[in-house]
Amino acid sequence: MDNYDWIKKILQKIKERKPLIHHITNYVAMNDSANVTLAIGALPIMALEEVELDDITNMASAVLLNIGTLKQDEINHMLLAGKYANFKNIPLILDPVGAGASKFRTRTAKNLLKTLKISIIKGNSFEISTLIDLPAEGIGVDAISSNKNYANIAKEAAKKYKSIVLVTGEKDFVSDGERVFEIEGGSFLMSKVTGCGCMLGSIVACFAAIERENLLIASLGASIFFKSVGKLAEQRSTLPGSFRNSLIDSAYLISNDEEKLNAIWREKNDPVC
Ligand SMILES: Nc1ncnc2c1ncn2[C@@H]1O[C@H](COP(=O)(O)OP(=O)(O)O)[C@@H](O)[C@H]1O
Ligand SMILES: Cc1ncsc1CCOP(=O)(O)O
Numbered sequence: 077m078d079n080y081d082w083i084k085k086i087l088q089k090i091k092e093r094k095p096l097i098h099h100i101t102n103y104v105a106m107n108d109s110a111n112v113t114l115a116i117g118a119l120p121i122m123a124l125e126e127v128e129l130d131d132i133t134n135m136a137s138a139v140l141l142n143i144g145t146l147k148q149d150e151i152n153h154m155l156l157a158g159k160y161a162n163f164k165n166i167p168l169i170l171d172p173v174g175a176g177a178s179k180f181r182t183r184t185a186k187n188l189l190k191t192l193k194i195s196i197i198k199g200n201s202f203e204i205s206t207l208i209d210l211p212a213e214g215i216g217v218d219a220i221s222s223n224k225n226y227a228n229i230a231k232e233a234a235k236k237y238k239s240i241v242l243v244t245g246e247k248d249f250v251s252d253g254e255r256v257f258e259i260e261g262g263s264f265l266m267s268k269v270t271g272c273g274c275m276l277g278s279i280v281a282c283f284a285a286i287e288r289e290n291l292l293i294a295s296l297g298a299s300i301f302f303k304s305v306g307k308l309a310e311q312r313s314t315l316p317g318s319f320r321n322s323l324i325d326s327a328y329l330i331s332n333d334e335e336k337l338n339a340i341w342r343e344k345n346d347p348v349c
Contacts, residue, residue, distance in 0.1 A: 091117035095137030095285035102144025105271030115328040133160035137285035144173035158192035167284035176206035261303035263310035
């Protein structure tokens with residue numbers, strides 16, 4: 077058994093079971109989210125219409141709510157899809173894109189967290205700090221990284237919302253409110269392509285669909301996997317436009333090549349966790 081066998085097992089199960097991931101997400105990154113979901117062997121569906129939400133959720137294995145281009149009338153759709161997900165007891169993932177950038181987004185993200193049982197919250201340090209009322213540094217949908225203790229932010233948010241929390245950035249932090257894991261790696265270019273956080277949200281949902289009973293493992297695995305994807309993508313292309321496509325290709329390559337995951341980490345020798 078090598079280090080990443082547990083991630084390979086999750087990837088294998090994704091390919092075997094092809095979980096349907098219901099996204100209510102923003103129209104900036106929607107296409108990338110759909111493609112990265114397909115690349116790893118799961119199936120995406122983006123659906124907003126209220127009259128079909130029960131049918132869609134009925135078929136889905138996880139639901140992802142992403143408030144990136146939120147409009148007032150979408151809030152009810154999110155609440156309804158979330159309620160169906162909670163009723164069906166499937167993982168419900170929140171990506172509070174831009175929380176902190178406007179009172180509307182902050183209020184809505186907090187309201188979703190209050191009303192629904194969110195299994196995993198994934199966001200950058202700006203968004204997650206905002207959710208726990210800490211002074212946050214960011215502009216628009218992007219965080220401005222500083223020397224803050226993001227491990228502690230992940231832990232406090234996880235405690236407050238009784239969810240698994242994944243804080244992204246140059247390093248990711250995953251916490252269940254007690255333990256915190258730090259994940260290095262990825263590529264600087266990931267901060268130069270919009271939608272990388274949203275793609276990770278889709279991957280988290282795919283992993284959670286398989287690891288329903290251990291959402292900490294699902295989140296940690298998704299973070300390590302996407303950091304590996306970023307590394308491989310950078311080896312294949314070094315400019316943002318082609319890097320974006322390379323992310324989809326690399327997600328496909330790593331999930332279809334048993335050895336690639338280990339090889340990526342061996343090459344650069346980065347510590348994980
Ligand atoms: N400078 C960086 N170096 C390595 N990985 C990064 C860097 N910036 C972002 N990432 C990775 O890109 C993905 C999106 O993270 P982030 O940019 O923080 O989210 P968002 O797009 O929501 O602001 C995560 O997988 C994160 O680990
Ligand atoms: C630029 C932008 N504006 C609204 S949603 C969005 C995409 C954000 O994607 P990510 O948070 O993954 O960078």
